[in-house]
Amino acid sequence: MRPLALLAALLPAVALAQPAVDVRFGDLTRFTDLRVSILTTDRDRQGLAEELSRHLVSAAAPLLPPGTRLAVTITDVDMAGEYPPITGSMSRDIRVIKDVYPPRIDLDFTLTRADGSIEREGHRELRDAGFLWSASPLDRDRLVHEKGLLDGWLRRELGPPSPHAALPRDTKR
Numbered sequence: 001m002r003p004l005a006l007l008a009a010l011l012p013a014v015a016l017a018q019p020a021v022d023v024r025f026g027d028l029t030r031f032t033d034l035r036v037s038i039l040t041t042d043r044d045r046q047g048l049a050e051e052l053s054r055h056l057v058s059a060a061a062p063l064l065p066p067g068t069r070l071a072v073t074i075t076d077v078d079m080a081g082e083y084p085p086i087t088g089s090m091s092r093d094i095r096v097i098k099d100v101y102p103p104r105i106d107l108d109f110t111l112t113r114a115d116g117s118i119e120r121e122g123h124r125e126l127r128d129a130g131f132l133w134s135a136s137p138l139d140r141d142r143l144v145h146e147k148g149l150l151d152g153w154l155r156r157e158l159g160p161p162s163p164h165a166a167l168p169r170d171t172k173r
Helices: 001-015 044-064 146-158
Strands: 022-025 070-078 104-112 118-127
Touching: 022 044, 044 070, 044 146, 104 146, 118 146
Parallel strands: 022 070
Antiparallel strands: 070 104, 104 118
């Protein structure tokens, strides 16, 4: 078999071997607020990043057409809420969630078609000032607001077109 023919035969297998969604992070120590307490360790930050990564992979994969790949690099996270400047033994673990402390995620992404061409790429600054309206007070997920921010972005970026989008006119009648 000639080398070009062999390469052409192997390309589909190589494309299938690559994950549909690849999530990476910038320098976690430089993120605005990716922590579980005032005294967060590198291990804590890495755990939160892995949790966001798992969520993004599982939420994005079903939205991608076969062979399409999404590469995301999260460059900053500011989790919903803030740690108040209060003193006491428990104060380091209390995150106050108010509408004035919305979640924020900055990311870069590339959406690649099955043939290797780039369908879409860019930088997004995700914000949700109304994040408390969609939250359940019973939810105990510490990243519920950040995951909601990513879910909204995925729906806008990868979801089906809006039913309110302009439809092509049928000129044949």
